[in-house]
Structure formats: C-alpha cells, structure tokens
Amino acid sequence: MTTDLREAPPVAAPRLTPAVAGLTGVLSLAAAVGAGHLVAAFVGSNASPFLAVGNAAIDLTPTWLKNFAVDAFGTGDKPVLLAGMAVVLLLVAVGAGLLSRTRALPGQVVVVVFGAVGVAAVYTRPDVGQLALAAPLASLVAGVLVFRWLHGAALSRGMSGSRREFLVTAVAAGVAGAVGQWLGSRKDAEGSRAAVGPLTAAEPAPPVPAGADFAKLGTPSFITSNSDFYRIDTALVLPQVPAEDWTLRIHGMVDRELTFSYADIRNRPLVERIVTLCCVSNPVGGPYISTARFLGVDLAELLREAGVRDGAEQLFSTSSDGFTAGTPVSTILEPGRGAMLAIGMNGEPLPIAHGFPARLVVPGLYGYVSATKWVTDLELTTWDAKQAYWLQRGWSEQGPIKTESRIDATRSAAGKVRVAGIAWAQHTGIDKVEVRLDGGAWQQAVLSTEVTTDAWRMWWAELDATPGSHTATVRATDRSGYTQTDRIADVVPDGATGWHTLTFTAQ
Ligand SMILES: Nc1nc2c(c(=O)[nH]1)N[C@H]1C(S)=C(S)[C@@H](COP(=O)(O)O)O[C@H]1N2
C-alpha cells in the first residue's frame, strides 16, 4: 500500500474556541473603553468615546424615536441609552472575536471601524477641542493592539497558557476606567460653585404667602426645591463650567459687542423673580413643570446696553455644550416681561444641573425656545439666518406656553371627594379652574393666592361622589378669557393640549 502525501489530512490550523474568541473581543473592548476614558480625563470628559457616541446618538435621534424614549422612560431615557449602547458594543465585541477564530485581522478591522465611529463622534462635539481626539484615538490603538496581543497568546498557548494576558487586560482596563472617572470628576464645577458665596438680591421677590399652595390637599408646594425641580436637557454628562472660566458674549445685530465675566454679572444689582418653567414635552397631566425663585439680571437691560439693531428678530443663545435656542427679541424687550440671565435659584447659585454658572429664563415661553442652561453666547439675528436645536428637529419656531391644568390628588370620604391640582398660564395668569365628575356639571374650584402671573396657581374643589369608581376632569380659564381646549394635541410641535382626567375610587 502506498501512501499518497497529497491525501494526508492537513495539519489543522490553530483555532480559538468560540468562548475564547468572544472573550478576546470583549476584553479588547474593555481595554479600548478604559484607555479612552483615562485620556478623556485630561482632554475633556465629553471626549470619552463612549459618552461622545452617546451624545452624538442623542443629537442624531429622529424626533419620533426621541419622543418614544421620553414616553417610555421619561427622564430615565439617558441611562437606557447608555445601557443599550453597552449591549450593542458587547455584541459587536463578541462578534469581532468570533470572526477571528484563526486570524486576528477580521476582528481588528471591526475594532478599527468602531474606533472610527468614536473619533467621528468626538470630532463633531462642539465643547471639546482638537486635542480631545487623543481620547478616541487612544481607544482605537488600545483596542487593536490588545486584540492582537490576546489573540496571539490564546492561539499559541491556549486559554490555560495565556490566563495571565487575559487577567492583566481585565485589571488594566478596569483601573484605567476608574482612574479616568476619578480624575475627570475632580475637574467638576462643584468647587467653583461652592466658592461663589452668598448672592444677594437688590430687588428680592415678595415672600410667598401661606395660601399659595394646597400642599396639605396633595398639590405640589408653591416653590419647588432645587432637588425636585424637573430637569430636561440633551447632556449625557453635565457641562462643568467653572465661574472663573465663564464668559457671556453678546454680538450680532448690536451697536457694540459686549462680553461679561461672572464677576461682572454678580456685581450688578440683582433682581429675584418667581417663575414657573415648563417643558414643551410635558404631556397632559405630566411632571415637567416646576417653580423657583430665580436671581439674576434683567435680560432686556443687557441687550439694550449692547444696542439692539433694527431688524433683529431672534436672540440665538448657545450653551457650552452646543445646545441652542431661538427666542423672539420682541418678547424679551416687551415692557414687564421679566426675561432674565439667571445665576441663582432658590437662594443658591444655580445648581450645575440647572445651568451653573448662568442660564436664561423667559416667563411665558417653553424651555426649548428660551431657557438655555450653561449659556455662553447670545447672538442677535434673524429667523432666516439660524435655526436652533429643536427647530432643526421638527419643533415649532415659536413656543408660548399653553394654558393647562393638572389633577394631583383626590381624597374621598362620606360621599364627598376633594380634588386638588395645579393650573398655569404663565405671564397671562389663571382666572378660573373648573372640575367635573363623570362628565357632569362643571363646578368652580377654589384658587390659591396669586403670587405672580408668571407662576402656577393651585386649586381644589369638593364634589359629591358616591362610593365606587369616578373620573374627574379639570379645565382652566386664563386672564385673557381663554378656556383650555379639550382638543387633544401631541407635544410635537408646540405643546400638548387636552383636559387632564383622573379615575379614582371613592370610599
Ligand atoms: N444647554 C441646554 N439648555 C437647555 C436644554 C438643553 O438641552 N441644553 N433644554 C431646554 C429645555 S427643553 C427645557 S424644558 C429647560 C429645562 O430646564 P431645567 O432642566 O432647569 O428644568 O432647559 C432648556 N435649556
């Protein structure tokens, strides 16, 4: 019998088991994320590729998907986004490993492609410089090299022979990420905020009278504490802007360009105003509405110092993280409007989440067209020249707050029910609130003491209610004589309408 060498079984090329291949991918991903996060601590938190990709995803998300995310997860949409990204990345990492059971190259190509996405995301961020590209580049290089290294070790010595390499990678990635997180958080603006010291109002807001809310009947308290104040913004990582580094530039269609430092602003006579802010994304009955005492300078005064030129229609405001809003100049300059550049909130410097060092507040307008937090730039321009962040995403150019009301609580006993809630028509004022049960006759509610037309008003009413299930409905009438419409409108493009109803069981 002759032996034909050509028919001999080929020497099997070394091959990783699926588990080891997948692990190679996952640990290379960990190394990439850890390295990027560490470098980002030196060149800007938002340069961390994972966060930059998340921020880019937020900015690129189509409006329908954004609304779905907010509906489904409320203000928890950001953790959900990050968790979703983590799952996708893990799957890609496992996939990259499985593509590379013999040769390292296919997996490395996947790593390079994803690294490039990180570079692109950081490159397009408005709040980090070119140096910030060092972070995603570090991720890319660490990912490619570690993949090659682990792959080679596992291929030549098997899993048991290369335990050390795998362990070293896992530990190094974890340490890099943790150190990056720690170094990055030491640069936050909290220290600068703590050093601001007391801010005093030359013109304090009036004290809040005892009858301004019906908290005992279940309404919110008239003033919302800073920690309970609703928060809406596009920032995955809160912008950290030390007051010492902050400036506000006013330019565009003005007679003279002005730049203010934080000291310039705080040393001016400060006014305090009570204002109820509201988000255009607040659904009927929703939670995105709160009231605070804001302290700052009159925005119309600042603009007049710069000298607003004829033809300026839009105040285009930009924040340190690149968010923009467009506000009608005519509204800001309206006598008595009370628009502010605010630096204080409820007796403290603005919390970082609410815009420290400074934000805009315009009574009567939804936040997306007026309330820019971390504001650094005010440009006077026309509507045609520039489109702000949410206008580019299908929301309306003009955003006056719609007259609305909400039921907060029902308490029943002995054939009666007390229904209580809030109503708002900022800068117009609430004149009447009516409640009815099960489509019956409207009954007028008792209103709280009016503190300012720029804030919400609380109400309560007592109605007859037999034991069992009932539905309460509320509607408000504002001082212009307008009664809240029952026509149901979605939050897009300019705010929800409809009557809020609540079904409850009477005792
Ligand atoms: N920089 C920045 N400012 C912003 C936003 C944002 O995404 N980024 N969102 C706006 C919107 S939509 C609203 S409703 C208000 C909310 O302010 P608050 O978080 O203090 O309640 O901030 C406005 N200012």
Ligand SMILES: [Mo]
């Ligand atoms: Mo908003």
